[in-house]
Amino acid sequence: MLHNVTEVSAESLRDTIAARFPQGYRFITLTCVDGGATWELLYHFDRNYELSHVRVRVPKGAVVPSISGIYACAALVENEVQDLFGVTFEGLTVNYERRFMLAVEAPLAPMVRTPVAQAAARAGEMRM
Amino acid sequence: MNNATTSTPRRTVIPFGPQHPVLPEPLHLRLVLEDEKVVEAQPAVGYIHRGIEKLAEVKDFQQNVFLLEHVCGICSFIHALAYCQGIEELMGVEVPARARYLRVVWSELNRLHSHLLWLGLLADAFGFESLFMQIWRARERVLDLEEQTAGARIMLSTCTIGGVRRDLSAEQVGQVLRGLDELEREFDMFVPVVIKDATVKERLCGVGVLTQRQAQELGAVGPVARASGIARDLRVTGYAAYGELGVNPVIETDGDCYARTLVRVRELYQSLLLLRKALRHMPDSPIAVAVKGKPEGEVVMRVEQPRGEVMYYLKANGTATLERVRVRTPTFANLPALLAILPGCELADVPVITLSIDPCVSCTER
Amino acid sequence: MAWSVHELLGRSPWFVHYNCNSCNGCDIELLACLTPLYDVERFGMLHVGNPKHADILVVTGSVNHRNARVLQNVYAQLPTPHVVVGLGVCTSSGGVFAGSYNVLGGVDKVIPVDVFVPGCPPRPEAMMDGFLRAVEILKRKSAGLPSAPAEKEVITVAPPSGPHAEESDAA
Amino acid sequence: MIFPFLKTLFLSLRRGPATRRYPRVVRTPFPGTRGHLVNDAGKCIFCGVCARRCPAGALVVTRTPAHWTLDPYRCIVCGYCVEVCPKKSLRMEPWHRRESGGARGQG
Amino acid sequence: MEALIGSQGLTKMTRNELAVAVLVVLPLVGGALAWLAPWRWLRSAVVWLTAGLSAAAGVYAVTLLPFSVTLGSWHEVVAVVCELMLVGLVAYFAWDERGWLIVGLCAVQVGVLIFEWLEGAGQIPVIKDAVFCLDGLAGALVVIINVIGGLILVYATGYMKVHSCHGGGRGAREGRFFLVLTGFLGLMNGLVLANHLGWLSVFWEGTTLCSFLLIRHEGTPEARGNARRALLINVFGGVVMSLAGVVAQRGGAESLEGVLGSRLTVVFVLLCIAALAKSAQFPLQSWLLGAMVAPTPVSALLHSATMVKAGAYLVLRLAPAFEGSAVMDVIALIGGFSFAVAAALAVSQSNAKRVLAYSTISNLGLIVACAGIGTPLAYAAALMIVCFHAASKGLLFLCVGAIEQEIGSRDIEDMGSLLHTMPLTAGVTIAGMLTMLVPPFGMLMSKLMAIEAAIEAPLVVLLVIAGSALTVFFWAKWIGRVQTVSYHARYRLERMPRSMMGVLVVLCAMVLGGGLGSLAIYRQVIEPMALGAFPHAAEKAVAALRAAGQLHSWPILVFPLLAVIAWLVTVWRFNPGYVRLPYLAGENRDETELSYKFTSVKDEPVVAWATSLYFRRTLNEERITPWANLLAWLLVLSLLGVLGGR
Amino acid sequence: MGTVMALFFVVVVAPLVGLVLNGADRVVTARLQGRVGPPLLQPLYDLVKLWRKEPLVVNRVQIGYVYLHLAFMVMTLVLLALGGDMVLALFAHAFSALSLVIGASSVRSPFSRIGAQRKIMQMLAYEPVFILLVVGIYLRTGSFMASAVGRLDAPLIVSLPLVFLAYLVALEIKLEKSPFDVATSHHAHQELVKGVTLEYAGPYLALIEVAHFYETFLLLGIVAAFFVRQIWLGVGVALVVYAGAIVVDNVCARLRTTWMVRCLWTVPVMLAVCNIIWLYVRRTQGG
Ligand code: SF4
Ligand code: SF4
Numbered sequence A: 001m002l003h004n005v006t007e008v009s010a011e012s013l014r015d016t017i018a019a020r021f022p023q024g025y026r027f028i029t030l031t032c033v034d035g036g037a038t039w040e041l042l043y044h045f046d047r048n049y050e051l052s053h054v055r056v057r058v059p060k061g062a063v064v065p066s067i068s069g070i071y072a073c074a075a076l077v078e079n080e081v082q083d084l085f086g087v088t089f090e091g092l093t094v095n096y097e098r099r100f101m102l103a104v105e106a107p108l109a110p111m112v113r114t115p116v117a118q119a120a121a122r123a124g125e126m127r128m
Numbered sequence B: 001m002n003n004a005t006t007s008t009p010r011r012t013v014i015p016f017g018p019q020h021p022v023l024p025e026p027l028h029l030r031l032v033l034e035d036e037k038v039v040e041a042q043p044a045v046g047y048i049h050r051g052i053e054k055l056a057e058v059k060d061f062q063q064n065v066f067l068l069e070h071v072c073g074i075c076s077f078i079h080a081l082a083y084c085q086g087i088e089e090l091m092g093v094e095v096p097a098r099a100r101y102l103r104v105v106w107s108e109l110n111r112l113h114s115h116l117l118w119l120g121l122l123a124d125a126f127g128f129e130s131l132f133m134q135i136w137r138a139r140e141r142v143l144d145l146e147e148q149t150a151g152a153r154i155m156l157s158t159c160t161i162g163g164v165r166r167d168l169s170a171e172q173v174g175q176v177l178r179g180l181d182e183l184e185r186e187f188d189m190f191v192p193v194v195i196k197d198a199t200v201k202e203r204l205c206g207v208g209v210l211t212q213r214q215a216q217e218l219g220a221v222g223p224v225a226r227a228s229g230i231a232r233d234l235r236v237t238g239y240a241a242y243g244e245l246g247v248n249p250v251i252e253t254d255g256d257c258y259a260r261t262l263v264r265v266r267e268l269y270q271s272l273l274l275l276r277k278a279l280r281h282m283p284d285s286p287i288a289v290a291v292k293g294k295p296e297g298e299v300v301m302r303v304e305q306p307r308g309e310v311m312y313y314l315k316a317n318g319t320a321t322l323e324r325v326r327v328r329t330p331t332f333a334n335l336p337a338l339l340a341i342l343p344g345c346e347l348a349d350v351p352v353i354t355l356s357i358d359p360c361v362s363c364t365e366r
Numbered sequence C: 001m002a003w004s005v006h007e008l009l010g011r012s013p014w015f016v017h018y019n020c021n022s023c024n025g026c027d028i029e030l031l032a033c034l035t036p037l038y039d040v041e042r043f044g045m046l047h048v049g050n051p052k053h054a055d056i057l058v059v060t061g062s063v064n065h066r067n068a069r070v071l072q073n074v075y076a077q078l079p080t081p082h083v084v085v086g087l088g089v090c091t092s093s094g095g096v097f098a099g100s101y102n103v104l105g106g107v108d109k110v111i112p113v114d115v116f117v118p119g120c121p122p123r124p125e126a127m128m129d130g131f132l133r134a135v136e137i138l139k140r141k142s143a144g145l146p147s148a149p150a151e152k153e154v155i156t157v158a159p160p161s162g163p164h165a166e167e168s169d170a171a
Numbered sequence D: 001m002i003f004p005f006l007k008t009l010f011l012s013l014r015r016g017p018a019t020r021r022y023p024r025v026v027r028t029p030f031p032g033t034r035g036h037l038v039n040d041a042g043k044c045i046f047c048g049v050c051a052r053r054c055p056a057g058a059l060v061v062t063r064t065p066a067h068w069t070l071d072p073y074r075c076i077v078c079g080y081c082v083e084v085c086p087k088k089s090l091r092m093e094p095w096h097r098r099e100s101g102g103a104r105g106q107g
Numbered sequence E: 001m002e003a004l005i006g007s008q009g010l011t012k013m014t015r016n017e018l019a020v021a022v023l024v025v026l027p028l029v030g031g032a033l034a035w036l037a038p039w040r041w042l043r044s045a046v047v048w049l050t051a052g053l054s055a056a057a058g059v060y061a062v063t064l065l066p067f068s069v070t071l072g073s074w075h076e077v078v079a080v081v082c083e084l085m086l087v088g089l090v091a092y093f094a095w096d097e098r099g100w101l102i103v104g105l106c107a108v109q110v111g112v113l114i115f116e117w118l119e120g121a122g123q124i125p126v127i128k129d130a131v132f133c134l135d136g137l138a139g140a141l142v143v144i145i146n147v148i149g150g151l152i153l154v155y156a157t158g159y160m161k162v163h164s165c166h167g168g169g170r171g172a173r174e175g176r177f178f179l180v181l182t183g184f185l186g187l188m189n190g191l192v193l194a195n196h197l198g199w200l201s202v203f204w205e206g207t208t209l210c211s212f213l214l215i216r217h218e219g220t221p222e223a224r225g226n227a228r229r230a231l232l233i234n235v236f237g238g239v240v241m242s243l244a245g246v247v248a249q250r251g252g253a254e255s256l257e258g259v260l261g262s263r264l265t266v267v268f269v270l271l272c273i274a275a276l277a278k279s280a281q282f283p284l285q286s287w288l289l290g291a292m293v294a295p296t297p298v299s300a301l302l303h304s305a306t307m308v309k310a311g312a313y314l315v316l317r318l319a320p321a322f323e324g325s326a327v328m329d330v331i332a333l334i335g336g337f338s339f340a341v342a343a344a345l346a347v348s349q350s351n352a353k354r355v356l357a358y359s360t361i362s363n364l365g366l367i368v369a370c371a372g373i374g375t376p377l378a379y380a381a382a383l384m385i386v387c388f389h390a391a392s393k394g395l396l397f398l399c400v401g402a403i404e405q406e407i408g409s410r411d412i413e414d415m416g417s418l419l420h421t422m423p424l425t426a427g428v429t430i431a432g433m434l435t436m437l438v439p440p441f442g443m444l445m446s447k448l449m450a451i452e453a454a455i456e457a458p459l460v461v462l463l464v465i466a467g468s469a470l471t472v473f474f475w476a477k478w479i480g481r482v483q484t485v486s487y488h489a490r491y492r493l494e495r496m497p498r499s500m501m502g503v504l505v506v507l508c509a510m511v512l513g514g515g516l517g518s519l520a521i522y523r524q525v526i527e528p529m530a531l532g533a534f535p536h537a538a539e540k541a542v543a544a545l546r547a548a549g550q551l552h553s554w555p556i557l558v559f560p561l562l563a564v565i566a567w568l569v570t571v572w573r574f575n576p577g578y579v580r581l582p583y584l585a586g587e588n589r590d591e592t593e594l595s596y597k598f599t600s601v602k603d604e605p606v607v608a609w610a611t612s613l614y615f616r617r618t619l620n621e622e623r624i625t626p627w628a629n630l631l632a633w634l635l636v637l638s639l640l641g642v643l644g645g646r
Numbered sequence F: 001m002g003t004v005m006a007l008f009f010v011v012v013v014a015p016l017v018g019l020v021l022n023g024a025d026r027v028v029t030a031r032l033q034g035r036v037g038p039p040l041l042q043p044l045y046d047l048v049k050l051w052r053k054e055p056l057v058v059n060r061v062q063i064g065y066v067y068l069h070l071a072f073m074v075m076t077l078v079l080l081a082l083g084g085d086m087v088l089a090l091f092a093h094a095f096s097a098l099s100l101v102i103g104a105s106s107v108r109s110p111f112s113r114i115g116a117q118r119k120i121m122q123m124l125a126y127e128p129v130f131i132l133l134v135v136g137i138y139l140r141t142g143s144f145m146a147s148a149v150g151r152l153d154a155p156l157i158v159s160l161p162l163v164f165l166a167y168l169v170a171l172e173i174k175l176e177k178s179p180f181d182v183a184t185s186h187h188a189h190q191e192l193v194k195g196v197t198l199e200y201a202g203p204y205l206a207l208i209e210v211a212h213f214y215e216t217f218l219l220l221g222i223v224a225a226f227f228v229r230q231i232w233l234g235v236g237v238a239l240v241v242y243a244g245a246i247v248v249d250n251v252c253a254r255l256r257t258t259w260m261v262r263c264l265w266t267v268p269v270m271l272a273v274c275n276i277i278w279l280y281v282r283r284t285q286g287g
């Protein structure tokens, strides 16, 4: 079961994470879950083997601030989520423009479940 | 008159991979060199992305054990272990003691074969072919042990939700213990070379230095982090039977390729120790409990693989299929560190440095 | 044709390996074939990194959207006569990954394959059987004889009372 | 010592090659090795449990006609079907299954 | 020629005189006419005619060899007047360019001249020698100057036509350009023919002036600056030469022959220093690199084939008399040093003309080193280099000129694909470079002889070996780059003025033919000349000289020939189906405009490229040059020290 | 007659000897690694196979340099067999290597070009040793003719012991063995894939292999004929040297190019130079 989950809004995401960096939190990874009408982004952290998580829910199609400016290592996983879920990250330090995990020929946002979401993802693609 | 001056690049640009003999796995690096010094290295991945996370939402939670084992052929057992432990936590299953010990046995066999494999490939990368041969010869003993105990050399398929699928007879335990003794003798044939040979040290010492601070900030895990002086080894948290067996992380502080090599070489002996302890003190109990019902809820499970921490995030909704299976493998966590230490090295060092993080692209991309 | 040119040709099958969508299981078993316990250099086999020097293209893993082009490029750089060997069930069908959005299927979706070696991963012995088969095909091709692409037969079992006890037929 | 590997080298020379000379000498597999899957036609009741459980989708079982079909080019030899078969009709043989190739018969 | 002279009516003596006169004056007149010519076609015609005539005259003169021309003492007055005029001109240009140091040097030179004049009037007994003479060495140079020089002139007419289009041509300056370039041939002929030190000095100064004017030709600030530097260093050489004249006069000699006869070491040393300046040896090499701003025919003619050879020629001419002296050892060292260091610096350059310039310095160094070794074999080696280098290097400069006009860059890294875009020039370039380093050709045979000759001087042999190795390095890099092409089924000849193309082909044929026949030339021509220069050579030295001519020549001709035939057959029977894209780790793309591309990050195409090695960090020109100059200055000073020690 | 025999020997027999030596190399290497290894005549099988393969190239220019490579390699042997000038033979040999360099750098293949550059670096490392060898021979015989070696009273190893040591190192480079196999490698995988031979396939690769056989013979022949001079003893010593080279190949990691040049110029070249200086000194004192 998940403990130590902090729910934040997309606007305050960067501040929350920036506050963690100097405290010695290690960024483990980012998990994106298709929550129907929303994307659930779960940022996992570790300090002394203790897990903690930051959760953000954003409506599909919204733009999420990138934390790669704070945790440089987050750039890769954000690119992956961008490919697989069609989430658009803003301020990525290294942006593969949806050509990270998937080639041009591959389906768009294949991890997204519903057709609605696929459409939203495609809308995100248009914006890029 | 066409002006060629503007269009001719002034630096060497080469594709390193995806099809390249020193990288058996398809990883692509766009290397920019000045003379032979690397000034820029940008990776491209996705050559081996199979979409396992999506497949795991389609197959049921029992089948996933086998699917997730194929995330990686090197530490197959450990992937299955991480997943099973996650499901067990969701469903509140208590794993019998013997199963926990057997899980340690196979985990450590996996670790042994992975580290030996890596050591051999490293030798191949710096052009020491006979060392590679020697190490892989030793590695075959581990594979024999795996085959003897699990019925397969690579895909052990012995882990299952609620325990393990095979037991070891007393005779088999004895065989494994004898095999370990032989293995240790094999180690003595090459370990002094790896840590003492002048040409090897020339290729490893001071190459690809990752400072402790970099390692921390870039989130390095496993031997990469430990070689930079960070004591990060999830076996310390005591999953399976590690709590009873006791693990002290192996640490080096130099952060170079040599330190990473030393960490893994010392872990070889550590694994031997753990294996012997686990085999000698294996309690008697059933090897699995029956699992009823369906998982529900969210969980994060982490275990220590040969390359470091692997993380599974599982989200279940009370049906046979899971809602989300997320795998973050150690190489994914170590890639930023690799990219940080590549610039400035020589082209000849690229394979060595790349291998020094023990890259597993297959698990990185899933 | 014990000492004919084609026979000699089969004594030096150099191979190049491309890892498509493999889980590494097949790759490490392939590498194990080179090492002392199996030592395919006994058959004159060398692992060359360069497709232009190779007689056999050994593929592991299935094809995905990004590596298909690489596989085609590597294949295009093989000099004739050449043979393609697919190791593991991934190369024949995608194996356990079949059906994923990024798995196009077996290698034969993209290039013709001469030998399929089943298993997940195949044991080194099975791989060696596959290589020896590939060498035979190589000799045939060198002599200008036709060689059909590999077939993937399924195994069907019916009740023993029935008309066909145990039979195999082509997929 | 300048070349610590020298000793190892001469030791391997003395020990002789470690090579298992397959195919000339064929090693007996360890008991319990998962080589390939076979179905005992006599025991099978064509219930289809194995096909439903198979993680790789390598099995197809039909009742009419009563056929149990295995695609060996899809089976990952995990042995799960063996475990779930209610009639213990399936078993794993330790030998590996041979390859398929164009020149069959000429070899 | 015969008809002109009217062979019946002229005595042998006057025929010689006429030959000298024609060689010196004809180009000057031709130059003047070219200057005056109102239309370009006429100018070209005049230049062509002059080139042809002087080439004929040069060849004819050589058939008369050896001869000498004596004149009445009036000629000395003429010489001094000419010299003063030239110094005046130099001073004028220097003033114009605000080169105050040069003006000062001119003043010094005038002083020296006047002093010499006055002293000469004071009746120091001087042996009167021939004023001009033509021996084997001079003959070789005359052929080079007039034949290769003539070809370069023809090339220049075509070159300047294109050049003017590119550079916003101002016709008047082009006229002046040809005045100087054509007239230069006359001055250079005079220089090698002169025996009298006064005349030597006059022509020496004259070539300096030509070089200056031609470097300055473009008129850009860079060109002017470089021209000033060239003038400064060469005028310095001129002053030293004038000083040598004074000292020689005091020693009772007024000609090179006299210096040779009376073994005036001081004069020798001074002349050598002047020669080092002219031949751009370390530490006086910098001007030659700057000279590369001049239009390429200038580099080909003055700064590689002929003028810079003057210094080496001078040393070579005097060397036999000073065989075995300590001075010679130092000279050999300076030469060897220049050879090795210039070769090393050439490795670090990617600008083609700079590579050629360094290579020229390097080869001149080798000539000087051979001259310094002073054995018949060394002398022969030096002669071989003089000839083969002039031809090959001249050719290469012309090629670079043509290439630059086509691709607009002289950077070697930009020269990939040339074989497709300009197959003729690229082919000629490759051939020219191969003649610089492949066994059957002359340059390599002379290097071989140089090594064998230098064997007795350990330090020099080390330098020569190091230099040879480095030489191979930069040529190989360049050849590799020029040859780099993708596969093209057909090659179409490039468009280029016919004069340029013709000269490239002719010169290339000459270089290849001469290079292949190098051993024959050695045996027939060079060997006797070397023996003649060293009439009293030791038996062992003569044996070494002969041995070098007795190399097994058939293998070195047969095997390369076999290879070439095999290649031609392969190309003839080539099947385009064999062509594949290069290995790019499986990510090849089919686009090939510039180079091959591979698919990379974000599936985007990236050009695969490998630059050549330049060792810009280790062989840093700016860092090495001061140290090399310092060392070279020490060597030059030790030259003076040797003098003092005597 | 003797000349004809000598020519026949170096043109026809030499590559066969080289072939067997290379086959033996592979067998011995395999045994040292605990493997069975290929049959002794494996290089022959490889040659036949390569000869039958499609001759893939990137452009037509590169082909010429394969022929030049082989031609100059044979020429080196012929010149030495004729007792000809050693400097010339040296140049021929150097150009043989250089042809590979130029051939490899005339294709637009970055790996091949980098390999070519490394090959030049190798040449910079070992050529001085060869030149010093020739200088040493001259100082002993007073002649540049190879035939003069035959007239010496004592084998060269007596007067050129340090040059011999340096030669052994150079030999390791020339045979592309660890720790110096930076430009290409026969068996091991390296970052340049195949370096200089990357863009040659089929028959062209076969020709390069043949040239390599000649070269193996040449390098060991120099040991036998120059350094030792007694025919059977010479062959014995040459074989021991070859075996030594194989062993060193198997106990070393590959080193970096820069390291190779630095290492060569510090130890072996300096050893050889000392040897030469000693000869000079002895000569000036003797003369
Ligand atoms: S890194 Fe390991 S797993 Fe990956 S390709 Fe190489 S050998 Fe295989
Ligand atoms: S690191 Fe890779 S190979 Fe190792 S267990 Fe994890 S996923 Fe498997």
Ligand code: SF4
Pocket (backbone or CB within 6 Å): B025, B071, B072, B073, B074, B075, B307, B329, B331, B359, B360, B361, B362, B363, B364, C023, C024, C025
């Ligand atoms: S790629 Fe990763 S998961 Fe796969 S074998 Fe390698 S380490 Fe294991």
Ligand code: SF4
Pocket (backbone or CB within 6 Å): B070, B073, C021, C022, C023, C024, C025, C026, C027, C060, C061, C087, C088, C089, C090, C091, C095, C096, C119, C120, C121, C122, D076
């Ligand atoms: S066949 Fe099996 S072992 Fe081989 S790559 Fe596929 S999943 Fe891995």
Ligand code: SF4
Pocket (backbone or CB within 6 Å): D039, D043, D044, D045, D046, D047, D048, D049, D050, D051, D061, D068, D084, D085, D086, D087, D088, D089, D090
């Ligand atoms: S589960 Fe057993 S009995 Fe049922 S179909 Fe499969 S093999 Fe037959």
Ligand code: SF4
Pocket (backbone or CB within 6 Å): D037, D053, D054, D055, D056, D057, D058, D059, D070, D074, D075, D076, D077, D078, D079, D080, D081, D082
């Ligand atoms: S062994 Fe595994 S993959 Fe094969 S048929 Fe049985 S369940 Fe399916």
Ligand code: SF4
Pocket (backbone or CB within 6 Å): E162, E163, E164, E166, E167, E401, E404, E405, E406, E408
């Ligand atoms: S390219 Fe050549 S011709 Fe054109 S302006 Fe430049 S130097 Fe003159």
Ligand code: SF4
Pocket (backbone or CB within 6 Å): E160, E163, E164, E165, E167, E168, E169, E170, E171, E173, E174, E175, E177, E217, E218, E295
């Ligand atoms: S200045 Fe000289 S080069 Fe320039 S256009 Fe005029 S004549 Fe031509």
